[in-house]
Structure formats: C-alpha cells, structure tokens
Amino acid sequence: MSVSIVVGAQWGDEGKGKIIDVLSAGADMVLRYQGGANAGHTVFIGETKYVLHLIPSGILRPDVTCIIGDGVVLDPEAFMAEVEILHKAGIKTEGRLIISPRTHIILPYHKKLDNCSETLMGKQKIGTTGRGIGPAYVDKYNRTGLRAVDLLNDTIREERIRENMKQKNFLIEQYYHEQPLNTDEILEQAAVYARAIKPYISETIDRVQQSLQQGEAILVEGAQGALLDIDYGSYPFVTSSHPVAGGAFVGSGLGLVTQHTEVIGVAKAYLTRVGNGPFPTELKGATGTLLRDRGGEYGATTGRPRRCGWLDLVALRYSMHINGLTQLALTKIDVLDGMSELKMAISYKLEGRELATFPADPVEQESIEPVYITLPGWSEATSACSSVEELPRSARDYIAFIEDFLKIPVKIISTGQRRDQILFQ
Ligand code: GDP
Ligand code: IMO
Ligand code: MG
Numbered sequence: 001m002s003v004s005i006v007v008g009a010q011w012g013d014e015g016k017g018k019i020i021d022v023l024s025a026g027a028d029m030v031l032r033y034q035g036g037a038n039a040g041h042t043v044f045i046g047e048t049k050y051v052l053h054l055i056p057s058g059i060l061r062p063d064v065t066c067i068i069g070d071g072v073v074l075d076p077e078a079f080m081a082e083v084e085i086l087h088k089a090g091i092k093t094e095g096r097l098i099i100s101p102r103t104h105i106i107l108p109y110h111k112k113l114d115n116c117s118e119t120l121m122g123k124q125k126i127g128t129t130g131r132g133i134g135p136a137y138v139d140k141y142n143r144t145g146l147r148a149v150d151l152l153n154d155t156i157r158e159e160r161i162r163e164n165m166k167q168k169n170f171l172i173e174q175y176y177h178e179q180p181l182n183t184d185e186i187l188e189q190a191a192v193y194a195r196a197i198k199p200y201i202s203e204t205i206d207r208v209q210q211s212l213q214q215g216e217a218i219l220v221e222g223a224q225g226a227l228l229d230i231d232y233g234s235y236p237f238v239t240s241s242h243p244v245a246g247g248a249f250v251g252s253g254l255g256l257v258t259q260h261t262e263v264i265g266v267a268k269a270y271l272t273r274v275g276n277g278p279f280p281t282e283l284k285g286a287t288g289t290l291l292r293d294r295g296g297e298y299g300a301t302t303g304r305p306r307r308c309g310w311l312d313l314v315a316l317r318y319s320m321h322i323n324g325l326t327q328l329a330l331t332k333i334d335v336l337d338g339m340s341e342l343k344m345a346i347s348y349k350l351e352g353r354e355l356a357t358f359p360a361d362p363v364e365q366e367s368i369e370p371v372y373i374t375l376p377g378w379s380e381a382t383s384a385c386s387s388v389e390e391l392p393r394s395a396r397d398y399i400a401f402i403e404d405f406l407k408i409p410v411k412i413i414s415t416g417q418r419r420d421q422i423l424f425q
Helices: 016-026 076-088 108-124 133-142 154-175 183-200 205-213 246-251 286-295 313-323 362-367 393-406
Strands: 002-008 029-032 041-045 048-052 065-068 097-099 217-221 261-268 271-273 307-309 327-331 341-350 353-355 369-376 410-414 422-424
Touching (some): 016 217, 016 261, 016 327, 108 133, 108 154, 286 307, 313 393, 341 393, 369 393, 393 410
Parallel strands (some): 002 261, 029 065, 029 217, 065 097, 261 327, 327 410
Antiparallel strands (some): 271 307, 341 353
C-alpha cells in the first residue's frame, strides 16, 4: 500500500496536474478532497491540452479509479461540461469516476452570491474565481447545504432549496441591490443536475478503504495551495477550504493514514499568485513580465494574468511545516533558462527587524521586505535534459540550495509541460 498526497506548496498553479498525471502512471486510484471548479489543472498528452477543474487528473489514465471526495464542493454544471469534454476525447468515465454522496453541491445562487460579494467589495475584493466556492462552504458549515445524496432526494432537494432561496434572494435584493433569482428555475435546474450526476454518485468510503486494504497505490490530488488555506493562508485573501495535506484526511475517507505515506509539495521554481493579497517577492517590472511570458502565466480557470515573483523560501518553509511535506516536486525550472541571475527570499525584514517566518498579520504580510540571496543563472535549455546530471551546473546548484536551506529533498524536477519532461532524483 502507498498513499502519496500531492499538494500545492505555494499560491496554487504550481503544476499539480502535471505531477499527478506523471505519478498516476503507477496509481490505482486518484482522490480529490477539497475545493471545486476553482481549480484548473493542466495536463498535456502529446499536443493535446486538458484542463481539469473538478475531475481528478488521473482520469486521463484508463485504469485509474477517480474519486471526488467528501470535502469537495461540486458544481454539477461544471462537472457535466468536463465529462462531456472527456467523452468527446474518447476517455471513458463509466464505473471509474465516483462522487461521494457527502460531497456538497454548488447551486446557481452560490455563484451569484460569490460575484455579488466581489462586486460590492470593489477594490478590496478577494479576486475569487467566481465559482461559488466561498458561499457553498458557508452553507455547508451553516448546515443548510445540499450534499449529492440530498440532491437525489426529491423532497429534501425541493424543501431545502425553497428555504435557502428565501434567504439568498433577500440578500441579493436587499443587501447587494441586484435582481433576484427565480426559485422555480433553480428547482428545475437542480432536478436536471440530479438526473445528470446520479450515475456517478455512490459510496466512496468502502471503495477507498478496500483500495487501502488491497495494498493499492493511491494518489491524493490537492487543489489550490497551502498559502490559500483558510486557516494557514494569507487570510482573508484565501480560498474557503483546506488545501494543506491535513485536509486529505478529512475530505477523502482515507482516515489518518501515516504509514507508507508521502506528502509531495509541488512548488514552482519561482512564484506566482492569481487574485489579490500579499505577495512579498512579487516582481512588478520587466522581470515579472518576462516570467509571465516565458511561463505562460495566465489562469487555467479564469484566464487572468498571474502575478509573478522570485521563489520565497520563507513562505515555502512555512508551507513545508503546515503540510508535513516529505519531499518537493520542483516545476518550471525551464522557465528560468537564460536568466543571468536568480534570486530567492531567505528571510524578511520588517521595520529593521528580521522575520524568519511567514507572519499571520495581514499588515505585516503587506509591508515585509524580502532579504534575497542571488545565485548565478544558466544559459542552456533544461527542457531537453534527460537526467539530473545533464542539467546545467547552476541549475543543480539552484536546486541544491533549496534542499539545503529547507532540509527537504527535491525528488522530482519538471522541465516542461510534457509528460516526458520530468526528472527524478
Ligand atoms: P496546477 O493548478 O497546479 O495543476 O497548475 P496549472 O495547470 O494551473 O498551471 C501550471 C502551468 O504550467 C500549466 O500550463 C502546465 O502545463 C505548465 N507546466 C507544468 N509544469 C511545467 C514545467 O515544468 N515547465 C513549463 N514550462 N510548464 C509547466
Ligand atoms: P489550482 O488548483 C490559483 C484563488 C483565487 C482567489 C482565491 C479565492 O489550479 O491551483 P475562490 O474562487 O477559491 O474563492 O478564490 O483563491 N484560487 C486559486 N489560485 N490556483 C487555484 O487552483 C485557485 N483556486 C482559487 O484566485 O485569489
Ligand atoms: Mg491551476
């Protein structure tokens, strides 16, 4: 038996989709445990690009069973659109894509409220993906949400939606001053959703436990990243779930499995963030633009340009601690090819004081100044290297510095978008 939990170690978009795709070659099951269609996980198979929002990236391997776990918030519309894309590409989902009955359902009013709230906040907005994530988790914790199993029950579905709509429309009209939603239309839509996703809903706990007992290889696919975690991230500029590895133990039905468990933190060789909030090592000038252009740094879900900056080892160490990482997968090293020198933050300065950790205070997060180490770059192309030894000396030194500083092995190095552009050490 082996469980590998693959999590975003930064602000999301680290290349989790690609790493999951590579590792799922040897996996029996891939599980998602949190978030929803706010995620955008890109996988290239040959020249074909797939962007998965809700469905585990393991679906692209025909023998892998994929589970959408209890901790996810599932938008049936996004789910069905994704299933359709897969079917059109000849990828089968029948019998190998299972939604937990406990998964909470995102309804049109969640998306509406997400957008109303962002509009009202104006410049102060979080910069959400608009996928209804926050409002859906609010209902879940308020115990007024609908789970997949509730969606299938005609009586519960109708009663709960009617009850919720009173409150939602009150908010939409009286607080946000926008047009109310039509309850009957939402009830109809929900009935359509129920019919569409019914074939995919079945008990997942037994299935996951069986897989553990049979010694299968299980991959757990995190969405977002540790710095977007509701408890540990740069609050309030975070998502509403637990992307950290601990979330996997409550959101997937695995239980607390600690034996034979790897926690793989995926980190870019530099750093990006999409949406608002603090970003100490952000580069607003030409170097930031260069990283964005070279790295194709545009959101896989919303198409927004990603903010780019230097790798932040203070934030990465914090992430390593709150996740319990056992190894790193370093992606997009090729994007740094050709840069004469590279910087990494190794501590922060705040009003003359040195800070060795990522602060909780949002005011401090905005005002800290990174202290950088500068390392030489390399001119050779890393994407054609077929072993770590072939990497340019300076690239190996860059990776070794990260390992020494954080005291964690970088076991996987990604040198391009393709499946075969991957090195193990
Ligand atoms: P995720 O959300 O963590 O799965 O990451 P995204 O898919 O949102 O963003 C990562 C982007 O980087 C995608 O376009 C990937 O195809 C791409 N990518 C992943 N690994 C590499 C790499 O090593 N080099 C380059 N150049 N691109 C990569
Ligand atoms: P993957 O899985 C990067 C960000 C949004 C916003 C904040 C809250 O592809 O790494 P939300 O819609 O979740 O309420 O938005 O979180 N965000 C992401 N940033 N990658 C993601 O997912 C993200 N999912 C949400 O931009 O700042
Ligand atoms: Mg993404």
